[in-house]
Amino acid sequence: MKVGNRLTIYIIIGLVAGIIIGSVFNLMSEQAWVQWIDQYIFNLVGQLFLSMIFMMVVPVVFISIVLGVVGVGDPKTLGGLGIKTLAFYLTTTAIAISLAIIVALVLQPGEGQSELLDSSEVEEYRETELEGSTGEAIEQTFDQTIINIIPTNVIEAMGAANMLQIIAFAVFIGIAMIAVKDKVPGLIRLFEEANEVVMWIVLAIMKYFAAIGAFGLVATAFTQAGFGAIQQLGMYFVCVLLALFIHFAVVYGSAVQFLAKKSFLWFVKGFAPAIGVAFSTSSSSAVLPISMETAQNNLKVKKSISSFVQPLGATINMDGTAIMQGVATVFIAQLSGVDLTVMEMATVVIIAVVASIGTAGVPGVGLVMLAMVLTAVGLDPAAIGIIIGIDRLLDMTRTAVNVTGDATIALVLNEQEKRIVANGKVKA
Structure with a gap:
């Protein structure tokens, strides 16, 4: 069972139908009947699909990382792959937020709209979000983030779907299996067989539920948000989409074309099913099982590389989210009449890159990260309430960019390894 072109077409049809019907609704x-349809048809179908995918995330990530580490076969090689992966991810994230800041400075989406700071949405966000869980998240320091990479309770980490902790534990298990490989052939075979089972379930979910699930998620998003909220924040919306498109086409396109030496159109066509599901779910974690299978089957990325690089990317590579933070920070600064200095803009880049490490790949998490960035440069995080009305629509687009970045780096590293082996520098 593979993710094929026909499924891609069905997902695209579901997305387009969801956008059109949701916008009309x-x-x-x-109307009461519209709310009933939204709650009991659109939302129900979408959430069932999302729950089925989330159900598979932890077993897929854990098993895939373990097999990926075992597949690499050498802890030194694994360390080299990890360093390259981390370097690529942090570099693209820094490029993404820098690009976003430049776009926002040029187009100036917040000029002449200072009255937005007096809106009821700002005070409502301050009372409901900043005094609750978001405030706790902002207080977490960098050293705590690093310490929290190692789980103190593996079962709790899996229950909470803490991806970074699950990855860390899986890497330890994989290295241990390499060290005692001759003594545990049965355990390795058990993981391989378990991987076949969980991936079959993932592909069955994709085959039978992806199109209708994507339709439901997008339809409910557009029914609730629609395009009306975009009118007042039109330039902000345009800035984010423009920066996302430039990063997608230029940065990822150049990486695929010049580093992987592959056609970017071929890449987009092959990875389209995962992009479609990412757009509908707004969750890098939810789409992870599909993005891995799509990369392995359609882009021909080795399982050992895909199984390590993409789950790590779903946790630390947030290029699309970084773009939103860059544009939003400049936008809110312009609303507030604040001219960000070069040092403050550099601070925005650094904080956003560091904050992306270990951030959960779930809908809306970018707003939590944005609050951290705004606080760091002395802006009022309550101003997030201004953009929250259209964030659901932008979240869908930036998630698609996030997962595309994960696949891009996986493909680049895969092709680089092929060339190294072909040149005889490393024995295959």
Whole structure:
């Protein structure tokens, strides 16, 4: 069972139908029958699909990382792969937020709209979010983030779907299996067989539920948000989408074309099913099982590389989210009449890159990270309430960019390894 072109077409049809029907229903969103359909059809179908995918995330990540480490076969090689992966991810994230800041400075989305700071949404966000869980998240320091990479309770980490802790534990298990490989052939075979089972379930979910699930998620998003909220924040919306497109086409396109030496159109066509599901779910973690299978089957990325690079990317590579943070920070600074200095803009880049490490790949998490960035440069994080109305629509797009970045780096590293082996520098 593979992710094929026909499924891609079905997902695209589901996405387009969801956007159209959701936008039409948004015009009648006050009607009781529209709310009933949204809650009991669109949302129900979408959430069932999302739950089925989330159900498989932890077993897929854990098993895949273990097999990926075992597949690499040498802890030194694994360390080299890890360093390259981390370097690529942090570099692209820094490029993403720098690009976003430049776009926002040029287009100036917040000029002449200072009255937005007096809106009820700002005070509501301050009362409901900043005094609750978001405030706790902002207080977590960098050293705590690093310490929290190692789980003190593996079962609890899996129950909470803490991806970074699960990856860390899986890497330890994989290295231990390499060290005693001759003594545990049965255990390795058990992991391989378990991988076949969980991936079969993932592909069955994709085959039978992806298109209708994508339709439901997008339809409910557009029914609730629609395009009406974009009118007042139109330039902000344009800035984010423009920066996302430039990063997607230029940065990822150049990496695929010049580093992987592959056609970017071939890449987009092959990875389209995962991009479609990412757009509908707004969750890098939820789409991870599909993005891995798509990369392995359609882009021909080795399982040992895909199984290590993409789960790590779903945890630390947030290029699309970084772009939103860059544009939003400049936007809110312009609303506040604040001219960010070069040092403050550099601080935004550094904080956003560091904050992306270990951030959960779930819908809306970018707003938590944005609060950290705004606080770091002395801006009021309550101003996030201004953009929250259209963030759901932008979240869908930036998640698609996030997972595309993970696949891009996996492909680049895969092709680099092929060339090294072909040149005889390393024995295959």
